[in-house]
Amino acid sequence: MTDDILVERHPHWRRLVLNRPAKLNAVDAPMLERLIAAIGEAEADPACRVLVLTGAGRGFCAGQELGAGVTPSEAGAPDLEALAGRYHHEVVRRVRASRLPFIAAVNGVAAGAGVGFALTCDIVLAARSAKFVQAFVRIGLIPDSGSTFFLSHLVGDARARALAMLGDAIDAETAERWGMIWRAVDDAALGAETDAIVERFVAAPAEAIAGMKRLFASVVAGASLEAQLALEAREQGVAGRSADFAEGVRAFQEKRPPVFNRG
Secondary structure: OOOOOOEEEEOEEEEEOOOOHHHHEEEEEHHHHHHHHHHHHHHHHOOOOEEEEEEEOEEOOOEEEOOOOOOOOOOOOOOOOOOOOOOHHHHHHHHHOOOOOOOEOOOEEEEHHHHHHHOOOOEEEEEEEEEOOOHHHHHOOOOOOHHHHHHHHHHHHHHHHHHHHHEEEEEHHHHHHHOOOOOOEEHHHHHHHHHHHHHHOOOOOHHHHHHHHHHHHHHHHHOHHHHHHHHHHHHHHHHHHHHHHHHHHHHHOOOOOOOOOOO
């Protein structure tokens, strides 16, 4: 039995830990299958309100492991299209489609697909020592795992192209300054900062957070203003019928903090 994906279960939230520290948490297909399954299990748990994705040791994720089956050999070229579509991109789809907010706690280097896995999350915190690098060009490949999409939206076309085509690493403070991540924090504070955001999500109205995820997904998919206004109206209707909204109004009227439904 492998433990390359550690699932830490806490009341109302889970931490998923990429656990191959000797390889800077480089992933392979079986590991990604287990990550996808862990996401699905958390999604199916009505008590779970938030997921944290992080790495063990000194790295977040060094991307795809270049082992047998994914490198050229006498048998021919590997099918990287199938690998990306079935595994790497399914992680991205699951995170973006989930009702749950995801927090990436980037504790060290994020390279290749590791950048995409971090940026697909809703909130990205990074230790100041962390690095982000689009390493694909160094081995003759192009970025995958959503990296071209996320970088273009987050840092703009010019920076996205340079990061992909030159393969230069940037540090966490630069990533924060460019709007690529939410915040860079001192290494020793990463755990506490992550836990503080977890607690805010645990206490937040779950249906409202899920609705926000759907709305932002619509924006990045290129919705027009009119389409977005219509979707906002529908989502506001859903939120307005929720028990969380009723509790929020009562709490406001009674001048007390709201206690939203925790499942």
